[in-house]
């Protein structure tokens with residue numbers, strides 16, 4: 266008896282990964298994406314002195330985390346609610362005594378449109394610093410979201426005119442597009458690490474470790490060293506010596522290739538600026554601070570330690586004493602005070 270051969274089913278995850286990979290290979294997307302980046306740069310630069318304030322707001326410097334994901338989650342939640350309310354209105358909602366789901370759906374849709382616009386503004390600001398395949402996938406993600414938002418706006422106008430069925434179809438199709446786009450957005454975060462802190466392994470060692478003669482580090486110079494297999498970048502400014510992580514939290518640029526400008530360490534790739542003493546972000550696109558370790562000079566040597574939980578309590582000393590000894594415990598002035 267002839268046996269029927271069954272083809273092996275490909276896992277859905279594999280097919281989805283292939284789609285994303287294909288999108289990432291579409292080099293023809295580079296031309297429009299670089300044009301869009303130029304337009305964005307022109308627009309931000311036209312803000313003059315307010316540029317950094319606006320981009321820091323959109324990048325999420327104030328939050329220590331990109332703003333795009335929570336806004337996208339809000340949009341997805343309320344737009345999903347719109348679709349559910351439309352479904353309710355089309356079935357149960359027709360009966361006497363049921364709630365006015367159509368009215369609620371209209372409000373939810375309006376909130377979803379606003380959240381989508383916020384997600385677009387923050388997302389495009391994050392996207393402009395991506396590269397190659399991630400940039401192409403990000404562009405398609407943005408275009409899909411734009412199409413979905415256009416459908417939501419159309420749906421909202423249909424609701425205003427009392428065309429409930431058309432409005433529901435518009436929102437439903439828009440939401441299906443949003444879900445596909447959300448998959449691409451998830452890929453950018455979970456597979457490529459866009460929006461995640463990429464500063465890498467942290468120095469946990471609680472013991473002070475001598476790493477370099479203090480004479481070997483001139484002012485406004487950077488020097489890379491390693492402590493317990495963890496890369497550390499030493500830096501000397503007029504405020505004193507400090508030690509920071511070796512990779513930028515934005516997209517993992519090697520900070521040793523950066524430079525010091527007015528007490529800030531500048532990332533060599535996209536120009537994020539970090540306070541050299543605390544690692545706080547002064548200017549994005551990085552949203553998370555640059556990990557900063559404790560540093561001091563003892564017997565002519567620069568010593569560094571991490572902030573391991575078993576760290577010994579710091580010796581009591583005043584800020585003035587630390588300064589006069591040429592020693593700064595990075596970011597600790599407030600704690601000491």
Ligand code: FES
Nearest residue numbers: 513515516532535
């Ligand atoms: S890698 Fe992008 S700002 Fe540092």
